[in-house]
Amino acid sequence: MIVYLNGAFLPPEEACISPLDRGFLFGDGIYEVIPSYQGRFFLLDEHVERLRRSLREIRMPDPQPEQGWESLLERLLELNPGGDRSVYLQVTRGAAPRDHAFPTRMAATVFAMVSSIAPPLADLPDRGVAAISLPDQRWGRCDIKSVALLPNVLARQQAVEQGAVEAVLLRDGMLTEGAASNVFVVHGDAVVTPPLGPEILPGITRRFLLDALRAEGWDCREEPLPESVLRSADEIWLTSSTKELLPVTALDRRPVGEGRPGRVWGHALDVFRRARDLAISNAGTRAKS
Ligand SMILES: Cc1ncc(COP(=O)(O)O)c(C=O)c1O
Incomplete structure (x- = not known):
């Protein structure tokens, strides 16, 4: 190396x-x-x-x-x-x-x-991943990608100790994001993610997914998400540059929706991957010309 x-x-x-x-x-x-x-x-x-x-x-x-x-x-x-x-x-x-x-x-x-980049778990499409919820104890400028990550480290460690891969964070009863990911929720027909602001990192994957889904006519909203909506979600997804789009199938040991990766997640991942491959090949063409 x-x-x-x-x-x-x-x-x-x-x-x-x-x-x-x-x-x-x-x-x-x-x-x-x-x-x-x-x-x-x-x-x-x-x-x-x-x-x-x-x-x-x-x-x-x-x-x-x-x-x-x-x-x-x-x-x-x-x-x-x-x-x-x-x-x-x-x-x-x-x-x-x-x-x-x-x-x-x-x-x-x-x-x-x-x-x-770790290859996605082979059995992921069948199982998804588990997450826990925790109070968001970070500072007031989570939009800055600061190396000071102690609260994120402690949250992720608690998740791992409970057999989960991520901690999703709640501030004053509202969902913010994951310890190292943004969070999307599917509720009925709506795909919702918390709006940008000082409480969350403006994730590059979050933005790209929103744009890719909207370009295909999906109704995606950037709206505050109360804890009750998170707890009754049909699907929960995590996004990040190394995870792409991961389905959460258990939150705090309770199944999310039917307890397996949702149908909407499958479609969204297809849209994401197609848009990703196109963006990579367009950037390559631009670099050559
Ligand atoms: C706190 C936090 N939120 C969101 C994300 C996702 O951001 P991106 O999609 O730009 O990787 C990360 C990535 O590590 C993160 O640390």
């Missing part, structure tokens, strides 16, 4: 970061996870745009010139060839004597590495 650190491509054991790095000391940084299929990125522009937005929101100057992120990420993928991969990219406010306020002179730390 070859990773990227501050301008160099090198083996991970040679990549050294200072213990004074503000990412380590304060969680003062942001990140992205960008999926690729057979060597081609999916929605790279959208991920780079969200990365730039996160940097602006934490008041960090962008350390890369125009197109710099794209070339760095493409190069890293070339150096780590193989099937379906995701790139983890982290940018922190760099190393400086420990003080909460920003250092006056600062050089960002930029790190990126590649991981395999």
Whole structure:
């Protein structure tokens, strides 16, 4: 494996970061996870745009010139060839004597590495996954993709200890999102997901799925979702760049709908995959021309 650190491509054991790095000391940084299929990125522009937005929101100057992120990420993928991969990219406010306020002179730390995207469980279409619900104990700016993920880590650990793959979070009786995913609910004829705002991450997969379904004439709503609607949902789905679109078939050990992946999920996954393959091949054609 070859990773990227501050301008160099090198083996991970040679990549050294200072213990004074503000990412380590304060969680003062942001990140992205960008999926690729057979060597081609999916929605790279959208991920780079969200990365730039996160940097602006934490008041960090962008350390890369125009197109710099794209070339760095493409190069890293070339150096780590193989099937379906995701790139983890982290940018922190760099190393400086420990003080909460920003250092006056600062050089960002930029790190990126590649991981395999785990193949979907072979029996997933029959079984789906289990989730638990928990109070959302995160801060008021969950729209920023911050590396400070302690509440998410604790929530996901609780899910795993209860045999589930994800924790879905509730704030003041309303669904927000998963510990590392957005959530969709099918209720009667409606496909609903919570609206954007400071309580949730503007998921790239969420946006792409909404656009793909709407383009095929589906009625998808972005509306607040009370806990009662979550609990009486016919179907619940999780979306993320590495999970794509996962059906939740048990919530807090109770079956969701009929306790197996729903019919609507099957159709939505077809629409998603077709749109995904088209987007990847269009981006490839654009890059060549
Ligand atoms: C808290 C949270 N919400 C939503 C998502 C899904 O976002 P995306 O579809 O951009 O991967 C993630 C992804 O890791 C996440 O961590």
